[in-house]
Amino acid sequence: MKTCRVAIAGFGGVGRTVGAMLLARRARYRQLYDMDVRLVAVCGSRAGLADAAGLEAQHFAMLQAGLTGPDMLKGANVLIEAGPTDLHTGGPGLAYLRGALGAGMDAVVISKGALVHSGPELRALARATGARIKISGATAAALPTIDLLDHSLRGGTVLGLEGILNATTNYLLNAMMLRHVGFEEALTEAQAGGFAESDPRKDTQGWDTACKLLILANFGLGADLTLDDMVVEGIEHLTQSRIERWRGEGLTPRLVGHLRREDDGWHARVGIKTYRGDDAFAHVPGKTKAIRIVTDVMGEILAMGGGPEPVATASAALKDLEHLLEHPRAV
């Protein structure tokens, strides 16, 4: 049996869920992949823990101050990066990813900061060392997005795509449309329910959607976009009267990210688009996300989904891990 040594960087709600689920699935990994998966390090922002023999879930309560940073990855084969997203610096994940990919470790990425900030650099680093980068957790998680581009539509040419990639704004728009509440009221409600952040601007201004779209384009379609290349509009300025007008016309607004292939490359933008009632995009419920991909030979493919967090995101990352385990790299 081979051994796979996993390190988790970023040990908040998602990182801890990944850790617990990974440990609970060790028998599965042995059975399906003949692989002894060990959690050899976990690193929060200030504390962490490492053990080459493998940590257990009860150790998660005993993190030691200072045991954090890229040096903690030594001896690992796979990094799972689940730190906070910082678009301006790349966040703590950037140093971990540079360390891991530079040393030839495979990486399963959940946070978006490093991929948005330094995507082309990380892609080149991985290419140079043969490391693999998996990004399901950073691109709408349980909703298959990169899986469709990379796997299910393999061999076809993607002509364009559009995605409802942010659950919070979809919830807000549904509340405004279906329950006639205003933007502020819907937002307060979402914050009380725990599915909008206290500073919701990353979602409501469209930047979360823009980040996911950018990562999909750069890692799934070979684009080289930056946030500066994109027109990004949010939903904050939506008035009740505009909503009423759409309702009267039988239209449903969605905050969507668009990608379109043109002769000079990929064009991306984020903004509100309206859909008629006979379009599935008009019927994407509450906190669900969706994507529609237009191809040359396989027609149009639409996917819709999303599960309860943080379990769904952790599951998407562990799905990525299994794809790595299924085809281990020759050492």
Next chain:
Amino acid sequence: MKTCRVAIAGFGGVGRTVGAMLLARRARYRQLYDMDVRLVAVCGSRAGLADAAGLEAQHFAMLQAGLTGPDMLKGANVLIEAGPTDLHTGGPGLAYLRGALGAGMDAVVISKGALVHSGPELRALARATGARIKISGATAAALPTIDLLDHSLRGGTVLGLEGILNATTNYLLNAMMLRHVGFEEALTEAQAGGFAESDPRKDTQGWDTACKLLILANFGLGADLTLDDMVVEGIEHLTQSRIERWRGEGLTPRLVGHLRREDDGWHARVGIKTYRGDDAFAHVPGKTKAIRIVTDVMGEILAMGGGPEPVATASAALKDLEHLLEHPRAV
């Protein structure tokens, strides 16, 4: 560079499209997989052609009588099976698949007969020789179905699924609902348009849906179902008045295949189910197919799609081929 020798059995519209597209993509296969893909044999029901050095598209017009049957597969690494579906005998594909899998060749299966007739036998044969069976072409083709079960939802547990797996019946139901035409009229129209067969009973009685559901269950979820285990109802007996009643209630009928995991295993059935207007299943257009999968940790995933035939089905089979090329077996 390694060489992959492909044989195509069943050389009608789909088989020929697969052949032509495969030849047109040879440069892609060399570039992405470092693989010299050669089409070494094509076999229709009465005639065929073989050349270990690789056939070209212009040879498709020069098939020779008698060059058909499993002996033609000698020297191939991958069989693409695209023959006619025969549920009672398994069709000509069964002998080809027994020959190929028994000899350790990987198989990309498009026709449903052999998989329905002898699924467990073929599964066991593949397991014994280490051969791989890919079934996208037999399970709704361009719509990702087995990809979701096998790849995108990996690690989660599927609790159940439902699918609009037959495009013809979905077209008929949409015509009856949206354009107020009767079943016979809609059928005549579909036959004239070339997307219902002259004997449409396999579609309208639900058997095509049942076959796809059975293959998904047996090859994607480890079930051991036979058609005898399933209650199968079609749409032939739908009256105009029943359609009117549903329309009045805001419901849309769909012919769906259901799978439900229970304590004693998988339960499957095919029949009409109605959906409210806020359900995406009510908005699956014309000849499009859809699937909804319920999981434990990744929530509900819905996919909808389908492209122009026979290109979409051929593309799905060649997608499967690329997944084989990506991870060639050690010889």
